[in-house]
Amino acid sequence: VEDPKSYVIRMAESKARAIAGQVHPDSLVIGADTAVVDSTAEIGAQILGKPASALEAVEMLQRLRNRTHQVYTALAVLRVIDGSMVTDMCSTDVAMRNYTDEEILAYVASGDPLDKAGAYAIQHEGFHPVENVAGCYANVVGLPVCSLTYVLSNLGMPPRADIARACQADLRYPCPIYQNILRGEE
Template sequence: MTNTATLVLASNSPRRRQLLALGNWKFDVIVSDVDETQLTGETPKDYVLRLAQAKALAVAGKANPEAIIIGSDTAVIDGDEIIGKPKDEADAERMLKQLRGKTHQVYTGVAIYRMSDGKTLTELCVTDVPMRPYSDHEVQAYIQTGDPLDKAGAYAIQHPDFQPVESMRGCYASVMGLPMCHVVRTLQKLDVPPRADVPTACQRLLNYECPVSGAILSGASNG
């Protein structure tokens, strides 16, 4: 990576900023604004990959000509249904009750766009998320914090009090919005190696012993 090249994160998410910082790269944040409406017949995979690419391209006109732009989109999937952000508290309650006590999937698409030659690489991470059987009272208490209202599926996996997830065997960072091992292996294809031990830093930050990082970094897994 040359001295003039700069990573750009096309997201306003503080969680994504926190995760990308684990690589110890210098990066800028340029907020993207794209229509997130699902297209007719669009699969969850196609949906998150399309939006990730759209977010990266949306900020290209504001970025350094040598920039490498990272776009990401995360969706909560229950069966074939894409569950977005709740419209209001009642919608958040509906979503949380729909998801409790069963396993859903989180799809995160990543698109990395190199301005200098227009090359775009994409990654998809799919993680099973088993939710615990939390009570109606816990749902109401969590909604009163305001935290669910800007979250896909109306929850944050890392919320210290609610802690909605029972257990996991996949990429925790992906559920937070940015699967860092996927980002690392994609940036390496563009000759941008990490400047830190990302798997170790990620597990320390999330207090999570990740069972999939090695397989992802070796290219043997997408989960």
Template sequence: MIYLASQSPRRQELLKQIGIPFQQLVCEIDEIPEVDESPEDYVCRMAKEKAQAGWTVMKARDLPEMPLLSADTSVVMGSKILGKPDNPEQACDMLLSLSGNCHAVMTAIAVTNGHKTIVRLSTTQVQMTPFDRARAEAYVATGEPSDKAGAYGIQGYGAILVESIRGSYSGVVGLPLQETADVLSEFGITPWHSL
């Protein structure tokens, strides 16, 4: 059993997929890039800060100590981080900036037991198919982009906008499973032993 410091239903589904039992902890942190912070550093810092915040919540609630997993995902175009859109118009603009272009999806995971914290980064290159504003608006109208970094979800309707990927599909969804399994094993948790 581990704690998952994330409200993402996609991360919950991915943990279930590899047979990791978990208890969800809700914690909030401010997600603001620092001046001159690289996207890689930002994503890793966010994952680590979420793990630390989750550990603080666990201690405050006097819960049993177990390893805690957190993650952060960013869509990166060049050196610009595309977060979650604030409104449908911004979602359309984000999507059109990705249309026909290649971008990176960076997901960092952090696992802590209160004594040590391990952070790993997964970067996947995603090539989007060219599409016009009408298609972007139709996709935005589904409601799917509203809570997604970069305004799309590869595991949903947004899959039709993706031409190809080079890297971790589960990392694009929000939790790179290979890296997650590797880090959890360093805390004595092996996915297939939980099945």
């Protein structure tokens, strides 16, 4: 069984390489992969991907209910012209609230969880499954922009804007770790 961190890095790299031949040679290609991981599983850390059915979405949400899990996102930025690639991975602990079966069924009936890793979207307007986030909120949404800023900076292409400030303003979340990420410490 592949370690979840290795898995998301491998998938992000694979996604970046998959389209490298379809873009201009001067391009940068960004590959990303996010996995929801239940590390309290009796069988060890288990990746919860996108549910294959409504029933599987219900089962995932019941499994995550009132527990803490991890969200891992790996980024792979490929410079097409020379094949150089820089990767980074962000990890966030997510504590789910004790939502009811009725809330689960209503959310699953909306169709929203069927294309989400772990069968939920933290930012969903009607179903607020998360009680607490320890780490990068943007990671749970699906793109840890401070990690992307770090990777681009390592390629000698730091963004001109203050991405960390813009992210926090947009998400209305005072990120406790953004400075560590920008220094490559997370």
